[in-house]
Amino acid sequence: MISSVRGTVLAVQGTTAVIEVGGVGLAVQVTPQHGLSMRIGAEASVRTALIVREDDLSLYGFAEADELAVFDLLRSVTGVGPRSAMGVLAALDPNQIAQAVATEDDAAFRKVSGIGPKTAKLIVLQLAGKLAVVPTVRAAAPVAATPVRDSVLMALIGLGWPERSALQGVDEAYAAATDLERETMPSLLRLALAQLGPQQAAGK
Secondary structure (H helix, E strand, C coil), rough: CEEEEEEEEEEEEEEEEEECCCCCCEEEEEEEEHHHCCCCCEEEEEEEEEEEEEEEEEEECEEEEEEEEHHHHHHCCEEEEEEEEHHHHHHHCCHHHHHHHHHCCCHHCCCCCCCCCCHHHHHHHHHHHEEEEEEHHHHHCCCCCHHHHHHHHHHHCCCCCCHHHHHHHHHHHHHCCCCCCCCHHHHHHHHHHHCCCCCCCCCC
């Protein structure tokens, strides 16, 4: 079993990358995105799955371990071969696949070439409970401008802090402040200075 390949990229054409290992060029099937990330002459390290058939030996390569794990799970679904599994991974990343399975969204798989309605439903049914969804971190909503907040920001800039640092300090202070503290400049300024910590103002 060939579980990984590392060597010099000799060629990349479409979804086939040729990687030289010990003087031998191995043809590895990859997703279009993975192929585009490879550079001829540079070293590549890929996790691989060797698919053995009566008249063929094929290597499928992946940049990340979770992609290989999902590839193996997809192939366990009735009617999904290695090419169809690669098609799914070319269209959806592992977390998007897990999300689609968790929400029973078979439409996400029907969009993949070679995956029909029946197979899409089977993917959802047979992979249910086998994939973990990684929560996405949402960016904090920007703090609304208020006269007090703007005054504190200007005060920090006047004290010498770079605008970006001052803005971050004000936003963090505003998020941590009580409603009363947000209404008075001295209170919010004190909190902002505490958030900025012992760092020295620029130019001091």
